[in-house]
Amino acid sequence: MQEDFLHYVWKFKKYAFAKAHTTSNLPITLVQVGHHNTLAGPDFFNAKLHIADQLWAGNVEIHLKSSDWYAHRHEEDPAYENVILHVVWEHDVDVFRKDNTPIPTLELKHFVSKEALHNYQELFANQKSKWINCEEDLAQVPSYTQENWLERLYFERLSRKTEHIKTILESLNNDWEATLFTMLARNFGTKVNGASFESIAQSLNFSIVRKCANEPFRLEALLFGLGGLLPEDTTDSYALQLETEYEFLKHKHNLNNGGVMPVQFFKLRPDNFPTIRLSQLAQLYFTHSYLFQKLMTTSSVKEIYELFAVQASPYFDTHFSFGTQQKKRAKKLTKSFIDLIIINTIIPLRFYYAQHQGKDENELILEMIQSIKPEQNTIIKKFNTLRPKATNAQETQALIELKANYCDPNRCLQCGIGNWLLGRN
Incomplete structure (x- = not known):
């Protein structure tokens, strides 16, 4: 017990x-x-x-x-x-x-009561053989109970994410645009290069990004150079031009990439290569000035898709990395990738910004996240076999939160679903 x-x-x-x-x-x-x-x-x-x-x-x-x-x-x-x-x-x-x-x-x-004790013992029986304690009974929980709890869990997840945002914002002297850039950099790096891309963003003052954003080539040189992606021995003319530009920027702004974590290509699909993602990030900031303000005033996910309708620079139409030429194809940001950016960067930042401004945008945030398709991963696939399939990203985010912070640590007694199962007759 x-x-x-x-x-x-x-x-x-x-x-x-x-x-x-x-x-x-x-x-x-x-x-x-x-x-x-x-x-x-x-x-x-x-x-x-x-x-x-x-x-x-x-x-x-x-x-x-x-x-x-x-x-x-x-x-x-x-x-x-x-x-x-x-x-x-x-x-x-x-x-x-x-x-x-x-x-x-x-x-x-x-x-x-005998019922409460019995329900408790049933819920926690045979824990080692179960994926989650309530897997045999989850389908019996009324849909409204699950929906209400999952909505609460989604905002609980958002609140937890804001702790990282708060730390970044404070380190950047409350510069919201710089905070957005740092968070976007991390998420453009995905799981493999997220920490590396964030360290690139943290290694330079955002004022330099603002100045270089007027010319995407210059911003590419800055990001590639700090990320250690420019090859030393190459005959590739574009790489050589980037190297020359980076050396100029490095001396002009006294840049140092000593604290930048190495980027990885291993196990990545070519569309996720760090060269492609950093070029897309550079093009995004070339295309949109004052991006933070634009994102904080959008009223729909459709508007965000339009803002992120960018692609890597023309060189990467025929390349994934420097030197090796490929069949020509524009490297656009896909809808599924933009969805991840919305889920992990834009909505959490907007949620925290609204709180900071003393506003309540929870209804709009729900509309946005519920208009995004459900994520697909092993956790969601398993939940989909135990309950009705998740229909949007708000549900999937909440289910991930449920599994990580309630099911895995056996916090059934603090869970809305667990409480319902304990209280049933």
Whole structure:
């Protein structure tokens, strides 16, 4: 049994509270369960209850055994001096305050409903053989329960992503355009080169990007040079021109790529080669000045597709990397790639920017993310066998959040779906 189960039982009153009494046989009348505290300190703040004829207001601490009070050294912590009730599954020792009066104890095992206990045991049974604990019962959960929980999880995921945005923004002296550039660079690099591309963006002042963006060749030279992508021994005329331009920029702006992480070609499809992606990024900033402001005022995903309708420079129509010529084909940003940029960069940044401006754009954000096709990966494919198939990117993002931060760490008791399964008759 997990202590979280007892939190659930207390919070949602899944016990015979009308019959509850302390271990010294004094009746307990619950007035208010209190505020659930997930940080340090007692588990529930500001609870209210009657013990016999006395009204108590204070905190509630929950343990599997009474002796856990001493195992956790709460008797030494002043934060626990205002505990008015000790809620345990099994009472094995009395607990005392500093004035030697006993803290009233409620032993829950005598009052928990058989249904709640059965549902809990069923949910956590055979964990090692399951992909997720509720895989056998997920299809039984009403669609509205799942939809409401997945919407909440999506915004929980967005909130978590804003922590990284906040860090970048602070490091760039609250320059939103520079923050966008850094985030776009990371996501243009995808999983393989994301960290490398971000380190390229962080290695130069964004004011240099603004100046070079008037000429895509110059911006390409800057990005390729910092990324260490310009070949040393080559007869390729375009690469040689880029090298000459980069050397000029390097001395002019006192550039140093010592902190830039190496880029990788290994295991990448040619369309994802760092040469192609950096050229596309350069073309994007050549095509659009004040890109951040444009993205923060769009009202639909369609407008974003139009803004990102760019392709790598003409040299890469016949090349994927320097030197080796290929059949001619324009290297445009695909709709599926732009979708990833919208999901991982534009919407999280817009969500945080709206908060920063004191605005609520949640409805618009939902419209945007729900208009994007569902992602396809192993997690989504497995969920699609257990529940109705995800129909848009909001659902898939929420399901990824669900798997990573609730299913994998067994946080079923903090999950809306888990709570429904525990509460069913």
